[in-house]
Amino acid sequence: MERKWWKEAIVYQIYPRSFKDSNGDGIGDLNGIRQKLSYLKLLGIDVIWLSPVYQSPNDDNGYDISDYKKVMDEFGTMNDFDDLLKEAHENGIRIIMDLVVNHTSDEHPWFLESRSSRENPYRDYYIWREGKGENEPPNNWGSCFGGSAWEKDEKTGMYYLHLFSPKQPDLNWENEAVRNEVFEMMDWWCRKGIDGFRMDVISMISKTPSLPDGEVKEGLYGDFSPYAVHGPKVHTYLKEMNKKVLSNYDLMTVGETAGVTVEEARKYAGSGEQELNMVFHFEHVEGDGELRKWTDKKPDLLRLKRVLSRWQEELGDDAWNSLYWDNHDQPRAVSRFGDDSSRYREVSAKMLATCLHMMRGTPYIYQGEELGMTNYPFTELSQFRDIESLNAYKELIGKGLVSHETMMRYLRCKSRDHARTPMQWDDSPEAGFTNAVPWISVNPNYIEINAEKELADENSVFHYYRKLIKLRKNYEIIVYGNYELIMKEDTRVFAYVRSLGDERLLVVCNFSDEETAVSLPEEFFREDATCLIHNYNDSLQQRQSRLLPYEAAAYYLHKK
Template sequence: MERKWWKEAVVYQIYPRSFKDSNGDGIGDLNGIREKLQYLKLLGIDVIWLSPIYQSPNDDNGYDISDYKMIMDEFGTMKDFNDLLKEAHEIGIRIIMDLVVNHTSDEHPWFLESRKSRENPYRDYYIWREGKGVGVPPNNWGACFGGSAWKLDENTGMYYLHLFSPKQPDLNWENETVRREVFEMMDWWCRKGIDGFRMDVISMISKNQAFPDGEVKEGLYGDFSPYAVHGPMVHTYLKEMNEKVLSKYDLMTVGETAGVTVEEARKYAGAQEHELNMVFHFEHVEGDGELLKWTDKKPDLLRLKKILSRWQEELGEEAWNSLYWDNHDQPRAVSRFGDDSSRYRAVSAKMLATCLHMMRGTPYIYQGEELGMTNFPFTELTQFKDIESLNAYGELTGKGLVSHEKMMSYLRCKSRDHARTPMQWDDGPSAGFTVSVPWISVNPNYTEINAKKELADKNSVFHYYRKLIELRKKYEIIVYGSYQLIMKEDARVFAYIRSLQSERLLVLCNFSDEEAAVSIPEEFLREDVKCLIDNYDNPSSQRRGRLLPYEAAAYYLGKEKN
């Protein structure tokens, strides 16, 4: 397998609004990130992925962009960004940007022009269609954030498509001029010296131009995904993007590709396809609820193992995996997949980290994950800020599909706001995030869970992540070894073997709060097997055949590294 820096890297995602406030307005900013670069250097990460920092009205927290070449006022200035990029590069940290080009804000100059008249030169920058009749949209598609995916523009009497919020009109990628504008903007950022792009909902840029009705699964609206996800021209457009921009620079590129299969992922990220380096799939974090995303049940480990193992095994040598438990759109990993009680929070956070970072692929750490930050204990609907959460509550309770109590339980488990509460730096006011009132409430457990406390404790979740990252840089097998699931039908233990030539690595993870028996392969019973890492103080090598609650361990067999 070809070696690449982005395969060997560990990525740290920053949600700027919630990371660190440097000017006391309650909102995180670029200079706040600069203040914490040495913290990230100590952790050992190689790449920062910045969630959107462009000028935006903030209908969807920056994923609605009104100017791609300006910095959001709340986050600082272009000089602040340039300083951040320079200082990060000086200490060996790369920066990748969030690329949001399926849609813009409805306040973007292109859309302001586009909606002026049917004859405007910018009209074809977006997707406009006639309704089927008075007050009837062009088709029955529902938007991701609720309601119809079409909005009537009273001025011109036509509907525009928005697969997300009405303030996020979809760009018309069929228009060659739109593609040229997007590629020029990307090239502008690359010339600035950024190191790559995470591409927001990039699998949705091509739509079936017939715009047929979708199947109605829940409620009033049709499913657009067969006609607007992995659409007919998506790979043509990405190959053009690669040719015009990406191939000219040494970049890391990862596509957010909802609904992607392994087969489709090979097209996006296959080494010979000349599109992207890797994709994010969502199988392991979506679709496990009573109402798709919405559930309050713990994930099923057998299902989780099956999904993650299929991606490990079937991508094989052809394409590269991205590895993550959580991000800005997901609840906190330790609350979802582990145990956020005081008894097991730290040990289960370490277990989850072991399970993920020992797999083949590029690991992504979401801010606060390295501290074992947990979900927020929401009690009132008024505490939520997220447009998706609020719209889902209104739609599902409004249709009588879910009670208020049940929907609140779902939101306490799955709301995107869990990931967006401020980073917990210390036990001072507002967790050291700001000197004023934060834009969203700080988790009240910040006095116990914070970076200051964890940095001082050599057995903390933070220092465990440091060790995992160090091991990844030392042992090639962790990056490039093949993967084999063992104990496939065990409902409590996730166990697998990595292999690279004569080297072997055994990874054992107990996902339960009870002791679990494990079947140790005979080759790992040899005296020269080394325990690389264990999340309990007394390594499980002394207790072969048993794992303590949420215990994780990795055993190495091979020539020891210097």
């Protein structure tokens, strides 16, 4: 296994709008991030993944970009970014940028030119098609954000493709000029000194040219995924990107690749493929609902173990895992996979951290996860800001597929807004995030859950994350060791063994709120086995036949 810095790094995702407001407008910004670099250094992270800070009309909170080389006014200036990058590097922290190049904003100059006439030189920068008939789109594809994936432009009488919002028209990667523009922009950021890219929906940049109808599911629209996810030229384009840009720098690259299989992941991130370092898959966070992601069911542990273990085992030595529970598009991990009640929130947050950070791969921490932040107790539709949530409510209610009460339950469980409520810094008004009215409400539990309180408590979730991060840096087996799932059919316990040469590591996690009997390998309970970390104050070593609710521990053994 080839050693690389990005394999050994801990990544911390920042959603700038919700991290820290430095100028009193209710919106987080770049200087707010600078103010908290000492906090991140104390935590021990190596890399910041910065969600988009580019110029944007904010239809999808910055994932609709109107200028790739300017900073959104709300976040500050390019000078502020340069200062942040410099200060982060001085603190030993790298920064990777969010690369959003499947689509732009409809306010990007390229699209303004493209829609101005059929003959415009920029027309072919986007995907335009004639309708099938009078007011009938070119095909039946549905958008990820609800409704048709096509928008008719009245001026030219043609439709443009948008797999997300109508204000996010898809770029035409078949056009070499588009690719060259993107590569030049990426190189511009690399020359500025950034350390890599997280690539938004990068698996969607290649579409089947004929754009055929998709299978109609749930009585709504056709499924575009067979024709626009892992499309016919996606690997050709990424190899070209690697050759022209990525290979010229020492970068970390991770692709967001919805619907990816282990086999497909090896094409994106295999050591000999010359594309990306790793990918994000979504199998473990995909819902079991009948209406796409919308459900309020608790995840099934047997399925979760099978999915994560398959990725651990089958990528092998040829590719690398990205490890995460939540991000800006997912609900809070402790509310979803753990228990956010006052009784078990802290211990279950520590259990989830143990389970993830002891696996093979690069761990990603989403802002507030290290505090055990929870889902927001939404009660009214007016409290939501997320375009996906609002559109889903309108569409599913409008078609009579769910009731208002049911959809509100689903939103309280799965809305992306849970991840986007402001970071909880202290118990002052608005959790110390801002001294103004925040752009989205602060979770009312900030009085109990906040960074200031946790920094002062050596037994807090925050300090537990610090310990996990230190262990990864001190024990090579945690980063590079092989993985083997044990207790495969246990419906409450997630346990696995890591191995590297003469070293062995046992990780055991109770995902239930009940005391649970277990049968663990005896070798780890000899006198020479060391308990590296444990989320209860007493030692599992004295009672290896049972686990307390949400108990987790890791045991290290070096065979002589």
